[in-house]
Amino acid sequence: MRYLSVAAAAAMTLLTVSTAVHGQRPDSAIDVRALALVETGRAAQAAGNLDGAIDAYESALAVDPRTRAAFIGLGEVARTRDLPGKAIRFYREALELQPDDVAALKEQGEALVQQGAVERAKTNLTKLRTVCAKRTCPEIAQLSAVIAKGPPIVTASATPVAKSEKN
Template sequence: MRLSPLFLSLTLAVSASGAIGQKPDDQINPKSVALVEQAAKVKAAGNLTDASGILETALAVDPRNRGAYIALAEVAEQQALPGRAIRLYGEALALDPNDLKALAGQGEAMVQKGAVERARANLVRIQGICKTGCPQQAALSAAIAKGPPATVLAAQATDKVPPKGEEGKTTKP
């Protein structure tokens, strides 16, 4: 029984010191935030490769930096890499599933990739979150209305056409 107060005080001391060193989830490392700001300047100067590298460093410093994922996805879109952009927007959405910018950006990248139905699903999610209409909703609606680039449509059309002489043949498993 004598050890009980000692044990209790040690337990409290250890658990309190562990809680002091932890940061809340909503607090992003300031160094990571500064790197995102630096990358924005580099991107504005037109150097997408360096901006991408800085943003990846920002994510290494703090992988909870949703803004870094979104900025990196935007760089990927400018580099004509919609598949990568979709994945990066998905990472941002994993941190906050209701991020309108990430939902709209991912939807626009999906349209660029030719996945219009998936983009429409993002639009429905945006409409559910943003009842009064918001710029992200308008931007994604416009992208869907415009449709995928002609090169994507042409590639999709050739994927659906069977090769010559193969039109009526069926394959057996």
């Protein structure tokens, strides 16, 4: 009689866990609606409609939060808008989903250089070389060129500053 309640609890736990695990989708199965929204975002981005692209990418992530292409698209838009810090965060999200994503590594490295973090970009270049050890990746040469060029030079504003009036 003592073991009946423990056995029943264990059976219910086993049943619940096995049902939950059985119901999960594999990581490789991204919702097709999310992929369609990513394509809509790419088209809007190519047409110069950055706000429309952001909306489509964010909608794709709402449909399926594992859509790496949406994170990469958001990062590209952020870089276009000269927001490298935000872009780095989006690329990091993509790399958390798949650490060996060559496009995300290259794009994050370029955003790091844009922000001035050249040493961190070199870390991305090392990761790219490791990932592409058995194949040819043009991303290595592209990121190497961006690192060699260095961060953009920020100059002072060309707007003249008005002198304050004397009493």
